[in-house]
Amino acid sequence: MIKSLYARMIFAFLGSVLVSLVLSFMLNSSLYVGQLRTYMQENLIASGKTIIQSYKQSYPNNLDALLQGLTALPNYSIRLFDQEGKPLHETGAPSQDKFNVRADQLRVVLNGGVYRETEKHGFEHMTIGLPFQIGGKPYALFIASKFGGFAKMLSGFFRNLLLIVLFFGSLFIVVSARFIVRPLQHLNRATLKMSKGDFSIRLNTKRKDEIGQLTRSFNHMAYELGMLEKIRRQFVSDVSHEIQSPLTSIKGFTQALKHKKMDEASRLRLLDIIEEESNRLSRLSEDLLQLSSLEYEHLALNIRPYRLDEQIRNVVIASEPQWSAKHLEIELALAEIQIQADEDKLSQLWTNLLSNGIKFTADHGKIQVKAVEADGGVEITITDNGQGISEEEIGNIFKPFYKVDKSRDRAVGGNGIGLSIVKRVVDLHHGDIQVTSQVGQWTTFRVYLPKIAMK
Numbered sequence: 001m002i003k004s005l006y007a008r009m010i011f012a013f014l015g016s017v018l019v020s021l022v023l024s025f026m027l028n029s030s031l032y033v034g035q036l037r038t039y040m041q042e043n044l045i046a047s048g049k050t051i052i053q054s055y056k057q058s059y060p061n062n063l064d065a066l067l068q069g070l071t072a073l074p075n076y077s078i079r080l081f082d083q084e085g086k087p088l089h090e091t092g093a094p095s096q097d098k099f100n101v102r103a104d105q106l107r108v109v110l111n112g113g114v115y116r117e118t119e120k121h122g123f124e125h126m127t128i129g130l131p132f133q134i135g136g137k138p139y140a141l142f143i144a145s146k147f148g149g150f151a152k153m154l155s156g157f158f159r160n161l162l163l164i165v166l167f168f169g170s171l172f173i174v175v176s177a178r179f180i181v182r183p184l185q186h187l188n189r190a191t192l193k194m195s196k197g198d199f200s201i202r203l204n205t206k207r208k209d210e211i212g213q214l215t216r217s218f219n220h221m222a223y224e225l226g227m228l229e230k231i232r233r234q235f236v237s238d239v240s241h242e243i244q245s246p247l248t249s250i251k252g253f254t255q256a257l258k259h260k261k262m263d264e265a266s267r268l269r270l271l272d273i274i275e276e277e278s279n280r281l282s283r284l285s286e287d288l289l290q291l292s293s294l295e296y297e298h299l300a301l302n303i304r305p306y307r308l309d310e311q312i313r314n315v316v317i318a319s320e321p322q323w324s325a326k327h328l329e330i331e332l333a334l335a336e337i338q339i340q341a342d343e344d345k346l347s348q349l350w351t352n353l354l355s356n357g358i359k360f361t362a363d364h365g366k367i368q369v370k371a372v373e374a375d376g377g378v379e380i381t382i383t384d385n386g387q388g389i390s391e392e393e394i395g396n397i398f399k400p401f402y403k404v405d406k407s408r409d410r411a412v413g414g415n416g417i418g419l420s421i422v423k424r425v426v427d428l429h430h431g432d433i434q435v436t437s438q439v440g441q442w443t444t445f446r447v448y449l450p451k452i453a454m455k
Ligand code: ADP
Pocket: 352, 356, 357, 360, 384, 386, 387, 388, 389, 397, 398, 402, 403, 404, 405, 413, 414, 415, 416, 417, 418, 419, 420, 443
């Protein structure tokens, strides 16, 4: 129980209120009790002087009336002594005990001194002795005050104040701590749910404080993790699907080879298909490996200076068998450009873009490759006059396994990973890639790269 934040807040509050009340009480007492004591003592002396004055005026005929009046004073006891130290008169409230006046105290006052005695720490009991003379003879007046009732009332007042503060403070903190802690409990429950795979969970909040921010960050995290989980599932299902179709045909054709009688030419044709399907699987695994390594290898970019135009020219030459088989015309407009980048990764990028251009352009079509320096970087455009990509599809083609024509024939090849690799390489170089296209007419991939790639 004590381990919960709620209990801790309540205990912390009560603790701090108690400590501060006690401290303030002590501080206040030390500051004001002394002052109060002096004030009351002065008051008592002033009262004593008035009594002496009245006594002198009443002496000797009206003393009875005076003493009767003094007896009625509720908080004072009075004793009067003559020069021999003999008590002459005594008054006191009925509830009060008579106070004792010691011989030494009496001597001080009869010798003309003022006597003051108070409790060291309080002001409940106070005695003063005042000297006076009548007809040249010394007298001593002692007044004792009892402010016990007043002091009790005062301390009761402070004790009650403390209890009332504690009571209302506790009530308030019990309610407000719940209000503070409740969203954290909700967050905790939601986190537990999320750890079990429920990413749909969202928490409502209107609060603008840190807890509100935490709740909003939690919702954002749940959304992002949900998206990642969706992508992961889609990815696994795409990979399985992509593996499944070549495996199915390999299995089908090997069974046919085993069980059917066929001539040598048909047998070779089936074996060719099996080989081609195996190559497809192997390419898929290579591409997947590359994609995954690009995800994690951003710190391992091997950046060095080289001639970009020469690299592109070499890629075009290397893919000559593909484009000449389709009788494509290739037009190059490459400015002499020196850049600093990861040569191998960019080579893969141009290969993928060019092979797409070749793949999706009909025989006797045309591909233009242009490279110029622009905006402190380089801009490379690869345009083909092939089948094009519709506006809606352009947003999807960089996703892994995405193919516009899912049922396209095996001869075209491709597993839908090529452009994901392209996008990743561009991102790693802090560049940008744009696609524009007209369905049935042309497609342009425009790649922008900074001249000096940063890691
Ligand atoms: P694939 O292995 O299918 O080529 P990519 O990731 O390279 O995979 O491309 C994804 C999809 O984008 C392709 O299946 C194709 O539908 C479309 N695409 C890419 N480049 C072109 C292009 N030059 N012309 C028309 N469509 C293209």
